[in-house]
Amino acid sequence: MSPTSNLENTNSGSESAAEVNWDELGFSVVTTDYMYVMKCAKGDKFSQGSLLPYGNIEISPSAGILNYGQGIFEGLKAQRTEDGRILLFRPDENGLRMKSGADRMCMPSPSVEQFVNAVKQTVLANKRWVPPPGKGSLYIRPLLIGTGPLLGLAPAPEYTFLIYCSPVGSYHKGPLNLKVEDKLYRAISGNGGTGGIKSITNYAPVYTATTDAKANGFSDVLFLDSATGKYIEEASSSNLFVVKDNTISTPAIDGTILPGITRKSIIEYAIDLGYQVMERSISVEEMLAADEMFCTGTAVVLSSVASVTYKETRTNYKTGPETLSAKLRQTLVGVQTGCLEDKKSWTVIV
Ligand code: COI
Numbered sequence: 001m002s003p004t005s006n007l008e009n010t011n012s013g014s015e016s017a018a019e020v021n022w023d024e025l026g027f028s029v030v031t032t033d034y035m036y037v038m039k040c041a042k043g044d045k046f047s048q049g050s051l052l053p054y055g056n057i058e059i060s061p062s063a064g065i066l067n068y069g070q071g072i073f074e075g076l077k078a079q080r081t082e083d084g085r086i087l088l089f090r091p092d093e094n095g096l097r098m099k100s101g102a103d104r105m106c107m108p109s110p111s112v113e114q115f116v117n118a119v120k121q122t123v124l125a126n127k128r129w130v131p132p133p134g135k136g137s138l139y140i141r142p143l144l145i146g147t148g149p150l151l152g153l154a155p156a157p158e159y160t161f162l163i164y165c166s167p168v169g170s171y172h173k174g175p176l177n178l179k180v181e182d183k184l185y186r187a188i189s190g191n192g193g194t195g196g197i198k199s200i201t202n203y204a205p206v207y208t209a210t211t212d213a214k215a216n217g218f219s220d221v222l223f224l225d226s227a228t229g230k231y232i233e234e235a236s237s238s239n240l241f242v243v244k245d246n247t248i249s250t251p252a253i254d255g256t257i258l259p260g261i262t263r264k265s266i267i268e269y270a271i272d273l274g275y276q277v278m279e280r281s282i283s284v285e286e287m288l289a290a291d292e293m294f295c296t297g298t299a300v301v302l303s304s305v306a307s308v309t310y311k312e313t314r315t316n317y318k319t320g321p322e323t324l325s326a327k328l329r330q331t332l333v334g335v336q337t338g339c340l341e342d343k344k345s346w347t348v349i350v
Contacts, residue, residue: 018128018167022135025169027299032138034125036118036163038110042148042155046110049118051125054164064146064156071145071200072101075298076261077137078123078165078350080130081338086123086350089336091116093261094142101197102144106155109144116348118142122163123350129167133337136169139299145200171237171299175306175319176219178235180284181209182311185226186234191255195233198258206236220295222308224284225256231281238297239263242282242290243324249286252279262296262332265346269331275324284310292318294325302329 020030031054038049064070074094079087095115102109110118119140123130130138142163146156187195187202194202209221222240225231232240233251239260241250248270253259267277287293293305304325307316320326334340335347 016128020129020131020167022131022167025131025136025167027139027168027171028166030129030166030168032126032129032165032167034122035165036122036125036161038114038118038161039147040108040159040161042108042157042159044108046108046114046159046161049114049161051121057160057162059147060149062149062151064148064150065200067150068146068153069199069201070105070107070156071143072098072105072107072198073144073200074098074140074142074198076119076140076142077168077298077336078130078140079137079337080133082133083338085338086127086130087336087338087347088116088119088123088350089348090261090265090346091119091348093264094119097198097259097261098142098144101199104194104197105199107144107146107159110161115142118161118163120348120350122165126165127350129165131167131169136167138165139168140165168299171297171301172219172303175304176235176295177217177307178220178222178305178309179213179216179218180232180308180310181213181221181223182229184209184223186223186236187226187256189225189227189233189254189256193255195256196253196258202258210236218309230283232284232287233257235295238295238300238303240282240287241266241294241296242287243292243294244286244290246324247276247278248324249278249280249282251282260297262298262301266296266302266328266332268344269328270324273327273331288315290317292323292325294328302332304329 034051035054040046076094095112099109147160148156148158213221220235223233295303304319335342
């Protein structure tokens, strides 16, 4: 694979329409034209990356990521607006989160500026894959992985920062039916663990629970805190919110909860709309007594929860256009797609 010239020099990717049925997009891999790759030796700083044709990467069997899971990832989206712009939503926040995850996992990381610049280059190179307005988004997946070889347990001698992307539609179809998992945990509770970073190692451990839940008709699993099993933490791929009498509560960022960028944005939008928002511990009993519930994340956006099943008992929640979830989703998506004024200057034009 040979590097293409930087898009900073060539300016844009191919203009020919991508062969995608935009009406049938789900959340699965649709390969695009280019990926961005930047490498860095242990102890050095990332300096110069390049765009390469999208394809397989060569990796040593003894790479740090394959043997010891030294890796983190990010997720963000590019959206096409009605007037033809392509917008990112708070990409600097993803760059910052990658930096803090990299520190925890003992890896060098690109600077926030390098991160955002690389994201923009990747989107520009693949712009024909950004869905038309209203048809979905281009999901961008930055990876930071230890690719250098080693056998003993130690930080890898070389790192790769790679970004690929894929056009996507909805992650979930309709309101969610969640099952509370009370035997397996997503991450150890409290500070000192890795629940609060996007470590690759946090994700596969949810599969046992999600596979079982999905086989039984649930949309996703809701995990509890591993210390007491009494408090709600996250769903497998999103943060949780409960609403009771116009007060919105969400588990506090305590080292276990992923500091979601959608989570953080929804908190601000809700406060601006006049709601009280509390970041604190939420017991299972309190959740079951809530009026409304929803999940947030880059992939899931904001999905309302129709029901939660805890120890075989199902509790239903309010859903539909009159809910607070619907109002908040409208605000978020409106700004992300350029349909509503971005009063906070969170969107970035590619
Ligand atoms: C995202 O929302 O971007 C995530 O990283 C969750 C992933 C498991 C799809």
